[in-house]
Amino acid sequence: MTLSHFQALLIFALVVSAVFALITKNEPREQLRYGIFVFLSFLAVALAVGWIMYPLPL
């Protein structure tokens, strides 16, 4: 299976946010909102950390 880093990140964020939303919230609307929030947070933090690390000589 060949996935790019971003695709792997997307699948990871989608699965984990779905499980977190279903575990922590009871109402379907709350679950949806929280799931979207966690999903977008994963993406935003990963992209932000990626750009912060970009100039580092690794």
Add this chain to the structure above:
Amino acid sequence: MEQINEELESTPRAQPIAVRPMNMAATLAICSGGWLVPGLSHILIGRWIRGLIFAACVLLMFAAGIGMHGKLYDLDFQEPLHIFAFIANVGAGLPYLVAERLDMGIGMMTAPSYDYGTTYLWVCGLLNYLIVLDAFDIAQGRRP
């Protein structure tokens, strides 16, 4: 206007059906089943949709981890830090046991996706622990 508001407020909202607390033996049996087969504990409690979503999430993640040449860890006391990886891996239940039996989790370090695959395998096991704990709470009547 007030009448309409009163009507709206008095409209019964759909509440999740509370499960009557089960005895501890039944709860532990359900949780064991949920550990072995991801999502099964919720299905046994009667939360079909939630159980199927959990099963799909964990199994998808496990299959993706194996497909990305991730490594499954054995119980190895000579490498103490590997015990944590083993605990995370074994959370996936039967898929872990089957994959270990079939030598599917050898892990190819030269593959570009090796790290991602290994992380997927850890996280799907840890998610399954959370799912089992959620089923425990529901079975004990602590969650609707």
